[in-house]
Amino acid sequence: xxxxxxxxxxxxxxxxxxxxxxxxxxxxxxxxxxxxxxxxxxxxxxxxxxxxxxxxxxxxxxxxxxxxxxxxxxxxxxxxxxxxxxxxxxxxxxxxxxxxxxxxxxxxxxxxxxxxxxxxxxxxxxxxxxxxxxxxxxxxxxxxxxxxxxxxxxxxxxxxxxxxxxxxxxxxxxxxxxxxxxxxxxxxxxxxxxxxxxxxxxxxxxxxxxxxxxxxxxxxxxxxxxxxxxxxxxxxxxxxxxxxxxxxxxxxxxxxxxxxxxxxxxxxxxxxxxxxxxxxxxxxxxxxxxxxxxxxxxxxxxxxxxxxxxxxxxxxxxxxxxxxxxxxxxxxxxxxxxxxxxxxxxxxxxxxxxxxxxxxxxxxxxxxxxxxxxxxxxxxxxxxxxxx
Numbered sequence: 001x002x003x004x005x006x007x008x009x010x011x012x013x014x015x016x017x018x019x020x021x022x023x024x025x026x027x028x029x030x031x032x033x034x035x036x037x038x039x040x041x042x043x044x045x046x047x048x049x050x051x052x053x054x055x056x057x058x059x060x061x062x063x064x065x066x067x068x069x070x071x072x073x074x075x076x077x078x079x080x081x082x083x084x085x086x087x088x089x090x091x092x093x094x095x096x097x098x099x100x101x102x103x104x105x106x107x108x109x110x111x112x113x114x115x116x117x118x119x120x121x122x123x124x125x126x127x128x129x130x131x132x133x134x135x136x137x138x139x140x141x142x143x144x145x146x147x148x149x150x151x152x153x154x155x156x157x158x159x160x161x162x163x164x165x166x167x168x169x170x171x172x173x174x175x176x177x178x179x180x181x182x183x184x185x186x187x188x189x190x191x192x193x194x195x196x197x198x199x200x201x202x203x204x205x206x207x208x209x210x211x212x213x214x215x216x217x218x219x220x221x222x223x224x225x226x227x228x229x230x231x232x233x234x235x236x237x238x239x240x241x242x243x244x245x246x247x248x249x250x251x252x253x254x255x256x257x258x259x260x261x262x263x264x265x266x267x268x269x270x271x272x273x274x275x276x277x278x279x280x281x282x283x284x285x286x287x288x289x290x291x292x293x294x295x296x297x298x299x300x301x302x303x304x305x306x307x308x309x310x311x312x313x314x315x316x317x318x319x320x321x322x323x324x325x326x327x328x329x330x331x332x333x334x335x336x337x338x339x340x341x342x343x344x345x346x347x348x349x350x351x352x353x354x355x356x357x358x359x360x361x362x363x364x365x366x367x368x369x370x371x372x373x374x375x376x377x378x379x380x381x382x383x384x385x386x387x388x
Contacts, residue, residue, distance in 0.1 A: 002047040002117055003027045007037035007063075008079070009055045013102070017050060024110060034058030038066065046074050048116050053080035053091070061091060068095035071154060071183075073123060075116035079104055136178055140323045141316035145308040149176060156303045157183035162255070164240075164300045165278040167307030170357030173278040174238060176305060180276055181234040189233030192226050196247075197239035204247045206263050209254075215264020227260045230273045240300065241281035241292060251275075252296045275300065310352040310359060318344050320356065324363040337367055342376035350383070 004026050008014045011032075018028045029044070031037035035058040037051060053060040060078055067076070078091040081102030088099040097116045100109060139150060156163065157180045165173045174193070181191040199207050210225030226235060237243070243251070254260045255275060259268045277300045286292035310317070321344060329336040352358055362383050370378045 001025065001027050003029065003045070004113070005029045005031060005037060005040060005046045005049045007031040007034065007049065007051040007055070007060065009033050009052060013052070020106065020109075021113075026113075034060055034063035038063050041067065041072070041074070047120060048113055049074055049076045050113075051076060051078055053078055061094065064091065064094050064096055073120070075120050077112055077116060136182060137175060137327075138323075139172070139175060139179060140320050141313060142319065143308070143313035143316050145313055146316060149305060149307065152303070152305055153179050153183060156180070158185060160274055162274070162300055162302045163276045163305060164283075164297075164303070165276065165305045165307065166283075167278075167280065168309045168355055169280050170355035171307040171309055172356050173280075173307060174236070176307060177234075177236045177238075177276045177278060181236075184234065184274070186233050186274060190230055191234045191236060192230035193236045193238060194226050195238045197242040201244040201247075204244060205250065208247065209250060209260045209262055210265075211263035212265045215262075219264065222262075225260070225262065227254055227271045227273055228269065231271050232273075234274045234276060237275060237277045239279055239281075240277040241279040241283055241286055245291075245293065248293045248296050252293065252299060255296075255299045310355045314348045317348050317359070320359060321347060321363060324360050325367065328360075328364050328367050332367065334367075335372070337370060337372060337374055339366075339374040340376070343374050343379050346376045346379040347383075 004021055006014050006017045006021070006028055007030075008017070009032055014030045014032075018030060021028050029040060029046070031040050033055040034051070037049070038058060040046075041049065051060040051063065058066075060080070064076055064078070067074075075097035076095070078088075078096045078099045079102060080099075091099050097119070098112050100112060139146065139153075141147075153176065163177075163180060165176050167173050177193075178191065181187060194207065196204065205211075206219075206223060206225065208225050208227055210223045210228055211219050213219055213222045237251075250260070254271065254273075258270055258272065260271055261268055283292050283297055283301075287294050287297060321339060325337055325339060347359075347362070354361070365382055366374050366378060369382050
């Protein structure tokens with residue numbers, strides 16, 4: 001059942017709209033002005049919002065502008081008895097789904113709401129499908145650290161600022177990078193990922209910048225590097241702390257000048273790439289040991305995002321556990337298992353050296369080995385003895 005918020009400073013209008021919508025099978029909340037409506041929207045998820053324009057404390061247009069700036073995707077229908085054509089145009093420009101004059105025509109109002117709900121449903125379905133195809137998972141958690149990360153992503157993703165993500169192995173650095181790209185202006189272009197630790201030092205130049213045919217013994221044809229592949233999009237340099245000093249110098253040049261040169265080539269190639277880097281190392285110590293360039297560090301560390309370890313946010317374990325249970329059971333096409341509170345308490349006691357990745361593996365093991373309800377005895381039997 002869809003939940004609709006009606007915002008109007010006239011009690012008679014609110015009650016009339018509420019009665020109509022309830023009779024059509026909708027659930028309805030009410031707010032007396034834009035400020036109260038804004039606070040309700042921040043606290044609860046609505047499927048559609050009906051708002052007057054002229055209201056005390058915060059007008060409908062002020063509320064609309066604020067919500068659109070914050071990235072709200074819920075359709076908002078503006079309704080006004082005092083508005084002008086300019087108000088209607090302004091509302092739609094600011095992001096309103098539609099504009100209806102008072103007194104509203106009942107049929108038009110209901111059709112507009114239905115269309116708004118259909119569009120919202122289609123957007124959600126398309127987004128979920130895109131995430132599934134791209135392997136993009138939600139960032140799960142309500143701890144202070146995770147809320148700060150989500151807020152930072154929303155704020156910096158639309159910019160072109162470079163980001164340095166730090167955190168332990170398995171904490172979710174790659175997922176944060178993917179969400180930054182997903183919410184950026186470059187989301188329609190490619191996100192290219194490079195694990196610097198997995199590439200031998202003698203091949204990193206070719207991997208990043210490409211090479212010309214014949215530039216070395218095994219270069220039997222021209223190769224396009226990761227910087228060129230990511231042109232117009234985002235390049236994620238994972239484990240940047242493991243990159244050789246010579247490759248660091250070339251990455252620095254690419255960031256400073258927006259140009260790269262293929263191995264064995266002489267021509268400069270322009271590249272337009274947003275770089276997101278990540279590491280599990282303490283780069284300050286790496287700089288002290290002359291293993292990492294200070295100038296590159298400053299180029300990369302425009303926006304730092306630190307991901308807390310799972311041990312630092314144990315309050316998220318129940319939510320993560322239930323999320324992984326649902327996901328894994330769906331992948332195995334089996335009935336979703338339940339987990340009791342004592343079992344979750346046992347999971348919260350564990351020292352999660354592998355962070356989120358380790359927790360997911362543990363939940364997958366429990367799904368395979370347990371019956372319908374995962375109990376504390378199952379956790380002790382199948383998890384801790386194996387890990388100790």
